[in-house]
Amino acid sequence: MTGQEIADILSEHMDESRIHPDQPMSAYTSFRTGGNALCLVEVHNIEELRRVLTCVRKKFLPYVIIGNGTNTIVEDEGYNGVIVKLGGDFTKIDVTGYEVSCGGGASLAAAARQAADMWLTGMEFACGIPGTVGGAIRQNAGAFGGQMSDIVKRVRALTTAGEEIVLRPHELQFGYRHSIFCLRKYVVLDAVFELKKGDKNEINGRIEQYAKERREKQPLDLPNAGCIFKNPKEGFSAKFIDDAGLGGEHIGGAMVSRKHCGFIVNAGNATATDIIELMNRVRDEVYNQFSVRLEPEITVLGQRKRY
Numbered sequence: 001m002t003g004q005e006i007a008d009i010l011s012e013h014m015d016e017s018r019i020h021p022d023q024p025m026s027a028y029t030s031f032r033t034g035g036n037a038l039c040l041v042e043v044h045n046i047e048e049l050r051r052v053l054t055c056v057r058k059k060f061l062p063y064v065i066i067g068n069g070t071n072t073i074v075e076d077e078g079y080n081g082v083i084v085k086l087g088g089d090f091t092k093i094d095v096t097g098y099e100v101s102c103g104g105g106a107s108l109a110a111a112a113r114q115a116a117d118m119w120l121t122g123m124e125f126a127c128g129i130p131g132t133v134g135g136a137i138r139q140n141a142g143a144f145g146g147q148m149s150d151i152v153k154r155v156r157a158l159t160t161a162g163e164e165i166v167l168r169p170h171e172l173q174f175g176y177r178h179s180i181f182c183l184r185k186y187v188v189l190d191a192v193f194e195l196k197k198g199d200k201n202e203i204n205g206r207i208e209q210y211a212k213e214r215r216e217k218q219p220l221d222l223p224n225a226g227c228i229f230k231n232p233k234e235g236f237s238a239k240f241i242d243d244a245g246l247g248g249e250h251i252g253g254a255m256v257s258r259k260h261c262g263f264i265v266n267a268g269n270a271t272a273t274d275i276i277e278l279m280n281r282v283r284d285e286v287y288n289q290f291s292v293r294l295e296p297e298i299t300v301l302g303q304r305k306r307y
């Protein structure tokens, strides 16, 4: 089936202007590279999402949800299915009392900023994480000693059967960069975070300190997807990569950052293949030198599954 054929089918279920056949995913991922999605759709509410997913499943098409694409790479050959982005109602953020309620497509950093403006503490760690609430919950994103599992009170999700369920922390199977959403193809519809009242100056001080550390230690001037590998039980992935002498190692336009060896950057016209091959080289070299297995933190979308 072609992208246009899929678009024609989906246009019966949602506004045509938000259906994009053969869409370059470089525009939707922070690595700024990668192939086309057969079709990318932006849904604005749960009913629309439900209709699109029902239709896609009926046609046996592969599909995936994308947030801000800050932890994702799409292979150069493209994604042969439908990529669904959560917009509209899914981007809402509301702060009431000690609770921050956010749609799955809301900016995590914006939610953290709004919480800080209301003198709420507990979400400062999230201010510099450039993803959506849905992506952050799936990955149990974290930084500076905080992680999503510390603040999540409940998550509303859509199951593959089209059922809406509410998951409490003990049901979310949070672990290091892990949640139930890594195991089941549920969609994070929205979430509620529970924070505490704090001191405004202290909250802002922490946010500024974390931002400063990121500017000093991370290659924020070049397209990247954050840390490429999870930290293994033996230590920090960036340290193993550095100790293996891989800082500055490159394939095509993809390079292991010298500033932070946990990052691969798109140093200029990197293809997704360059990045994936560099990931493979780094993984193999670290294993050869230290017998430590590095596992990717990022999601690779495509057909070949070379990683």
Ligand SMILES: Cc1cc2nc3c(=O)[nH]c(=O)nc-3n(C[C@H](O)[C@H](O)[C@H](O)COP(=O)(O)OP(=O)(O)OC[C@H]3O[C@@H](n4cnc5c(N)ncnc54)[C@H](O)[C@@H]3O)c2cc1C
Residues within 6 Å of the ligand: 030, 064, 065, 066, 067, 068, 069, 070, 071, 072, 086, 104, 105, 128, 129, 130, 131, 132, 133, 134, 135, 136, 137, 138, 139, 140, 141, 142, 143, 181, 186, 187, 188, 189, 220, 224, 225, 226, 227, 299
């Ligand atoms: C400069 C930079 C710094 C970063 N720093 C950190 C950091 O400090 N800590 C950290 O943990 N990460 C960090 N990251 C990585 C990334 O920002 C986080 O993992 C973030 O949570 C990913 O969110 P996203 O919306 O971009 O997800 P995407 O990359 O769009 O998606 C990631 C995965 O989540 C799934 N997903 C997305 N939305 C949903 C949803 N609504 N329901 C179900 N599944 C969904 C996707 O299918 C995919 O499998 C950094 C990235 C960059 C570029």
